Amino acid sequence: MDHRLEHVPFEDLHREDHPEQSRLPPEEPLHGSPARIVEQLGQYAESGTTRVYVRLRDLSDLDHLDLLMTEVAPQLS
Known part of the structure; x- marks a missing residue:
């Protein structure tokens, strides 16, 4: 059985219909208030x-x- 993942363009990694969807949130810069960064x-x-x-x-x-x-840091565990 071939366990290799197919090549997937970066922009498709976070699509809901992609079977090997990344569990990570989209890779975008974090910005906003300290509460938003913690979120x-x-x-x-x-x-x-x-x-x-x-x-x-x-x-x-x-x-x-x-x-x-x-x-921010004090709110992280």
Whole structure:
């Protein structure tokens, strides 16, 4: 039996009718209020994700990182 997955274009990975549908939410940047970020990260946690990586667009603007650490991180378990 061949257990290889067929090649699927990235945009089709999240289609509901695709048999090998990804359990992850769509790969889009997370944005919004701290509560919204917690909600979005919760969708990943429900699928079994245990680690995320943060990419800051402006490395000189550390306020975003501070906001994540003070408002978002404490709400994650």
